[in-house]
Amino acid sequence: MSADEVSFNVLGYVFLGLVGLVTIYPFLVLIGSSFASEHELITKGYPIIPAEFSLKSYGLIFSSPGKIARAYGVTIFITVVGTLVSLFVSSMSAYVLTRRSVKYRRKLAFFIYFTTLFSGGLAPYYIVIVSVLHLKNSMLALLLVPMFNVMYILILKNYLRQIPDSLPEAAVIDGAGEFRIFTRIMLPMSKPALASIGLFTALIYWNDWWTAMMFMDREALQPLQYLLYRILSSVNLAANIVNSATLIDLPKESLKLALTVVSTGPILLLYPFVQRFFVKGVALGAVKE
Amino acid sequence: MKLRDGGGLFRELARNRTLYLMFVPIALYFLLFAYLPMTGIVMAFKEFNFRDGIWLSPWNGVKNFKFFFISGKALQVTANTFFYNFLFLALYTLFSVAVAIFVAEMKGRYFKKAAQSFMFLPYFISWVVVSAMVYNFFNYDTGTFNHLIAALGAKPLNLYSTPADWYFLLPFLYVWKWVGFGSVLYLAAIMGIDPEIYEAATIDGASVFQRIRSITLPSLRMTMTVLVLLGVGRIMRGEFDMFWQLIGNNGPLIDSTDIIDTLVFRSIMGSQDFAMASAAGLYQSLLCLAIILLANALVRRVDEDYALF
Numbered sequence: 226m227s228a229d230e231v232s233f234n235v236l237g238y239v240f241l242g243l244v245g246l247v248t249i250y251p252f253l254v255l256i257g258s259s260f261a262s263e264h265e266l267i268t269k270g271y272p273i274i275p276a277e278f279s280l281k282s283y284g285l286i287f288s289s290p291g292k293i294a295r296a297y298g299v300t301i302f303i304t305v306v307g308t309l310v311s312l313f314v315s316s317m318s319a320y321v322l323t324r325r326s327v328k329y330r331r332k333l334a335f336f337i338y339f340t341t342l343f344s345g346g347l348a349p350y351y352i353v354i355v356s357v358l359h360l361k362n363s364m365l366a367l368l369l370v371p372m373f374n375v376m377y378i379l380i381l382k383n384y385l386r387q388i389p390d391s392l393p394e395a396a397v398i399d400g401a402g403e404f405r406i407f408t409r410i411m412l413p414m415s416k417p418a419l420a421s422i423g424l425f426t427a428l429i430y431w432n433d434w435w436t437a438m439m440f441m442d443r444e445a446l447q448p449l450q451y452l453l454y455r456i457l458s459s460v461n462l463a464a465n466i467v468n469s470a471t472l473i474d475l476p477k478e479s480l481k482l483a484l485t486v487v488s489t490g491p492i493l494l495l496y497p498f499v500q501r502f503f504v505k506g507v508a509l510g511a512v513k514e
Numbered sequence: 515m516k517l518r519d520g521g522g523l524f525r526e527l528a529r530n531r532t533l534y535l536m537f538v539p540i541a542l543y544f545l546l547f548a549y550l551p552m553t554g555i556v557m558a559f560k561e562f563n564f565r566d567g568i569w570l571s572p573w574n575g576v577k578n579f580k581f582f583f584i585s586g587k588a589l590q591v592t593a594n595t596f597f598y599n600f601l602f603l604a605l606y607t608l609f610s611v612a613v614a615i616f617v618a619e620m621k622g623r624y625f626k627k628a629a630q631s632f633m634f635l636p637y638f639i640s641w642v643v644v645s646a647m648v649y650n651f652f653n654y655d656t657g658t659f660n661h662l663i664a665a666l667g668a669k670p671l672n673l674y675s676t677p678a679d680w681y682f683l684l685p686f687l688y689v690w691k692w693v694g695f696g697s698v699l700y701l702a703a704i705m706g707i708d709p710e711i712y713e714a715a716t717i718d719g720a721s722v723f724q725r726i727r728s729i730t731l732p733s734l735r736m737t738m739t740v741l742v743l744l745g746v747g748r749i750m751r752g753e754f755d756m757f758w759q760l761i762g763n764n765g766p767l768i769d770s771t772d773i774i775d776t777l778v779f780r781s782i783m784g785s786q787d788f789a790m791a792s793a794a795g796l797y798q799s800l801l802c803l804a805i806i807l808l809a810n811a812l813v814r815r816v817d818e819d820y821a822l823f
Contacts, residue, residue, distance in 0.1 A: 227721065230722050234622070236616075237619070237620040238620075238625065240612065241620070241625070244609070244629065244633060245628065245629035245630075245632040245633055246632075247690065248635060248693075251647040252635065252647075254650060270658045314539050315540070317536050317540075318537055321534070321537045326529075326533070327533050336541065337541075340544055342802075343552065343799055343803050344548065344799055345554045345555045345795070345796075345799065346555065346558075346778065346792065346794075346798065346799050347779065348557055348782060349552075349553075349555065349557050349792065349795075350551040351782055352557070352562075352567070352568050353550050353554060353568070356567060357568075369543075370547075373540065373543055373544075403530075403533050403536065404532055432638075432639070434642055438783075450642050457642065457646055457649070478656060481646065482646075485643055485646045489639055489643050496635065496638060500631060500634060504634075507695065507698045507699055507702060
């Protein structure tokens with residue numbers, strides 16, 4: 226290595242090392258401190274490796290998991306169902322936009338694209354959902370509001386366009402219907418794109434608290450992230466979640482930490498396995514046309 | 515759809531009936547969830563009440579806008595939205611490009627992989643969790659940061675009542691959350707550069723710094739221009755999730771951290787003040803549209819292929 230390469234690499238190690246450290250540090254603190262005793266948190270701050278190890282908060286959560294488990298159920302349900310429906314409808318629409326025989330395909334593409342350029346704003350949106358579509362406090366609101374993303378549809382369209390037109394056309398000549406061509410030929414051929422876009426969509430559902438805050442007052446149907454938000458903003462609620470009668474005994478801070486870890490756990494556990502799909506997805510979106 | 519085609523529309527629909535049917539679900543969705551609310555912009559010129567709904571409530575001219583502008587809120591939230599987004603965009607671009615270049619040109623495969631994995635991690639958590647982390651670091655009584663500076667003999671930071679600190683913290687957190695994503699985006703662009711150019715330059719004796727200055731940066735210029743202009747197109751759209759989770763309804767901070775999106779949200783969910791919400795919302799939508807049209811015209815001048823429409 227030449228001298229300038231050495232200095233470049235030293236610079237790189239310092240810079241990337243620092244940025245990497247700053248990003249991972251809060252995660253380590255969050256996980257580490259959730260195992261610390263309330264006493265340690267209050268007197269010494271939040272440690273990465275707890276000096277006074279304690280499982281009290283996790284014990285509290287797992288001994289009365291009712292509400293957390295319920296919120297988990299809601300989140301898993303909307304994530305799985307929402308992602309599957311979103312992927313199917315998005316790719317089906319994307320397929321239509323790629324077919325040359327569809328004379329108005331450009332107009333249709335602009336019809337959905339225009340919604341990213343202009344919107345009526347939150348006030349009419351809220352009123353339409355609540356008093357026109359009557360979706361307030363309905364599970365459908367949690368499913369439908371975050372369901373489609375115009376960029377994802379266009380990325381799928383660009384991906385499908387790489388499949389030679391001769392393929393569906395040959396199938397048409399063989400007498401296959403368009404819907405059949407889509408489900409039997411195009412869907413299986415676009416698995417890599419579907420995997421990436423599907424994971425992006427699933428992440429949106431998993432992390433969505435906004436829809437619930439706007440449209441879901443029924444506690445039984447509130448997803449995990451919104452429950453977590455409410456817990457973090459109110460200690461009383463935290464006590465209520467673990468069925469604790471008194472506030473005095475409650476390890477407030479460590480309970481909040483443990484609840485945060487419990488609700489983020491699946492993402493952290495899955496992260497090493499799914500990261501590459503997300504990287505691929507970003508590259509898919511970055512390649513224009 | 516010209517008239518002289520004589521029933522061309524219907525013939526086209528009949529010929530490709532399955533394909534058009536396959537587009538019906540998404541069309542219906544955007545009609546109900548985007549176009550129907552779009553017609554609701556009339557709310558901004560009405561005295562809204564729930565009984566009459568959006569379209570039948572009585573008109574009240576530009577009263578809502580008068581209220582929005584005279585209250586001084588318009589100027590304040592516009593300035594905040596613009597100021598924060600401008601800072602966010604500048605720092606995000608700078609850090610993303612820097613990380614991408616180091617990852618592309620550095621040795622040490624495993625080190626780079628680890629650093630990249632760490633950096634991408636914040637992309638996967640919600641702002642709810644980020645806000646919990648911020649609280650862990652900065653809360654007045656038990657926060658790690660305050661323990662640290664107390665140990666150094668300095669005065670603890672009372673973040674949640676000091677507006678000035680957020681001018682640093684918010685951009686920092688924005689970069690913290692998105693730099694992993696952004697660097698992957700720019701790295702994809704760097705990977706698209708023909709490696710033969712680098713090889714030729716190395717054989718000719720170009721140093722790594724020369725290669726970055728004369729090959730990588732010029733090749734990234736197009737991607738950067740486009741991504742920055744796209745960011746500019748969104749400059750009046752605030753990061754609602756971030757501001758709401760980190761700051762929320764915090765009185766002492768509101769003047770310096772209230773953006774259009776938080777104002778609209780508070781007006782609806784807090785006081786059901788639809789006059790303010792609809793006027794501010796329409797103002798934002800129009801501003802966004804004007805800016806994105808301008809940004810797109812600029813992209814078109816740089817490179818037509820990258821124009822959005």
